[in-house]
Amino acid sequence: MGKEQEFSANKQEWENAVKKTVQRYPERQKVFETSSGIPIDLLYAPKHPQEEYQETQGFPGQYPYTRGIQPTMYRSKYWTMRQYAGFGSARETNQRFRYLLEQGQTGLSVAFDLPTQIGYDSDDSMADGEVGKVGVAIDSLHDMETLFDSIPLEKVSTSMTINAPASILLCMYIAVGEKQGVEPARLTGTIQNDILKEYIARGTYIFPPKPSMRLITDIFAYCQEELPRFNTISISGYHIREAGSTAVQEIAFTLANGIAYVDAALASGLDIDQFAPRLAFFFNAHNQFFEEVAKFRAARRIWSKIMKDRFHAKEPKSWKLRFHTQTGGSTLTAQQANNNIVRVALQALSAVLGGTQSLHTNSRDEALSLPTEESARIALRTQQIIANESGAADTIDPLGGSYYVESLTDEIASRAWKYIEKIDGLGGAVQAVEAGYMQREIRQAAYETQMKIESGEEIVIGLNKFVEEEQQLPDLLKVDEELEANQRKAVQQVRIERDATEADRCLNKLEAAAADPGINLMPYILQAVKAYCTIGEICNTLRKEFGEYNGI
Template identity: 65%
Template sequence: MFDPNEVAQLKEKKEHWKTNKLDKVTQRFPERRASFATDSDISVDAVYTPDDLGSFDYNEQLGLPGEYPYTRGVQPNMYRGRLWTMRQYAGFGTAEETNKRFRYLLEQGQTGLSCAFDLPTQIGYDSDSDLAQGEIGKVGVAIDTLADMEILFDQIPMDKVSTSMTINAPAAVLLAMYIAVAEKQGISADKLNGTIQNDILKEYIARGTYIFPPEPSMRLITDIFAYCAEQVPNWNTISISGYHIREAGSTAAQEIAFTLADGIAYVQAAINAGLDVDKFAPRLSFFFNAHLNFFEEIAKFRAARRIWSKIMKERFGAKNPKSWMLRFHTQTAGSTLTAQQPNVNIMRVAYQALMAVLGGTQSLHTNSRDEALALPSEESVLIALRTQQVIGYEIGAADVVDPLGGSYFVEHLTDELEKKAMAYIDKIDSIGGAPNAIEFMQREIQASAYKYQQEIESEDRVVIGVNKFKMQEEPPKDLLRVDPALGEAQKAKLKQIKEQRDQARVQAALERVRATAQSNDNLMPVIIDAVKEYASLGEICGVLRDVYGEYRQQIIF
């Protein structure tokens, strides 16, 4: 792309500038640090020019938007045609409470729903389980049976609203409930649009809401792939998540590598199960974190798209260009929010959201200012939504596709992140793939998290309000707290459902789930039948626990 002779001359000129200008200035006015680097330990120079890009090949490394290798975005016109889907992650207490929040957000201009489930739901227990006590409705909505899902989506047009559900181990059950509720609304499954997270490998690696061992968990995932390819064609069957890997303490390069390594494992598992890669790959989606290093995060999204396109085209031989595209949702980084001076979180979130947009996200969740203290209040979640709307409608950031494309610094970071991520992927391949490399990835994340925290404690990394610019503050007011009485109401509702349903039909449906789990048949149809009989989440997961057993986490230090 650049003339070699001119690049050589430029390099010589830059060295002369450094010696005669930059070094003299820094002697008089020393720089803030002895050296500068990104979170992934990529050195950052004072200035970048074409000589930092080496033998840069525009077509191979950039191309045009909507074309392989998709560095510049998956759509030719990106946000000039339609803005990203604006989702606010929401869910607390009972289905009734969360339905009110959903409808409030839609009234305020949110364009997609994102559902948070409580911890018992995430690990397959009903609200009446002894293991659920104290956690009902605390970090998300409690969903026990189809009756709860019916309330959750009451007065919400499921054929017009895209819904994302952060659910993993019991994803098949929650998807079955969603399909059944739509059917009751007169909406066929082929009209549904949305995503289930359904990413169990990152649960083993970083998050912890797993139930079953890896092999049956992968079987459940590929069953969903196969079923949705035929019956729910517009549904994203998995959201391969780097978000929680980053929240656990990984670097940007590790987030790319470990997420895509998990993606490789899912694609290979589906192919091993006999699925055609071009049949399911276009419905794969990803979920990334928008952290604090502005330019590295933008480069991270670009590098991830480029790497995935090569993996799908060259490694798996996918023929459909849609199979090569890495489409992703972004959430701003919850781990960067502080309980101290929580209004500063508004600025952190705004910049993180801008990173996601400049990096080409397909949908976005902006965290609320008070999430380091409690579940977000209605006022705080509205500010978070308005943040997205300002970026989309007011400041011009959405008017140009990949506006930082061609920046010497951003292209250099994109290349460096690709190299670092690919080195990790090669290492994971040598171990035998992501399912065999769980402990390796955990150790790498732990080392990065420890280093990050050391930098905060030594004040090498500034966190406003925590280790710099501290101030005395009044105790926070108007925080959202889940009333413990909601848990008792949820248990009473579940008890009533269990008493009113046809027990014989429920038991017959559960036995069909058991028999299918013991066979090689697809589990989705029998799980859908079971939820329609109002078999509970805990009952269905209990049958699968009996057949598959439970995963026990290895302790890694």
């Protein structure tokens, strides 16, 4: 088939896909046009074949997905608007969730406190001073029931930023759904469940790499059968970028981690076209606007090639990189905090122009504290203004075809491939983590960026240029000092009121199952959760068998 025929065939295939998509998801409005009355087409593309267009860009919803994973992208449906939220007690966070849903948020995103993230109960000495500070404290199913009180789980998609104990929090979510009368197969959402980036950049790990990877593949296998609509992992570049990586390193290291998870799943006997469509990714949006747009486009292109050529996945849905984006927390300044509203708006726009599937916008005060309701509302309104007023969502991949953006996309992809090849040469992401390779690369990049900021070579408004001597701080959210004591009492009360014999029986069964690598641990964790075993008790049971990871 010649280039002209191939181009025409692909265009016809895309147009047919558009017709089918619009039948299921009608376009948001009958007419799309500018304020001057100029019609806006669904897609702008070459009229005739151009050199490498099919190979590097293609049509939306077609390999290599550079221009987007859906045939109509946002013309039919906006991205999911999430606000990452969680602080204090489950009751307080439940109130914030309900407030955000009333303001038009379309999905929930849960932030957990540090003890929850590393598997300690609120009354453990390891949790002193940290309960409810950077997220919501969840000790048992009782807290999870409170967290989602009066929130219908069959209607809401929930993302949970949890990694080492992801299996436990997912089981709690399943149990809450069942108590609401929602079958697991109807639940939708995402668990982060990405332990490799914890070793690389974030640090909230519990177990060594090998048993951690076992837990992840157990989740893959369990959800394949029981939660087919749930995303089993959100392979995260966000925290890699927050630790100081470049945009190229962010996608290269994230996709290398993705390769490691696919390898582990295949080694456990799973079929790639069964689990791959539920893999999701999580990226950062920083201030370099055009580089960020190009980064998202390059990531889709690289992942589709990895899945198609390296792993030989046969289903196109296995080739698609679906991702959530959060604006860059590390770019926010405590100085002149209102400037962060502008930074977040530009970052959010880059994610939309880059084709994200869901988006969280940081609040202006997050360099100082957890966000207030007012700040969270402004952050959500930022997304809503981009969606409804900017026109950015009215045509697919608006910057596609830009000489600059296409050149950046190609260059980012080329440099990312070199990193992936280097990691392959080290034996893969797990071995690269154990050798400290990615950690060293990120530290060097972070150091170089900090030196540029301190020298003034890289400008940060309000920090090293246009500085104001007197700073007026916005109203800040303060977590109730009584929270920790109350949470300690609450978890102790759960232990008193539950069936202690049943709780012990479930923990003993879990310990025995953990000793057999051929057993999927998810059913045993679910039983323990339903018996109101606490997150600390379950993690300590697994610690006995798996041990703890202390870094390199």
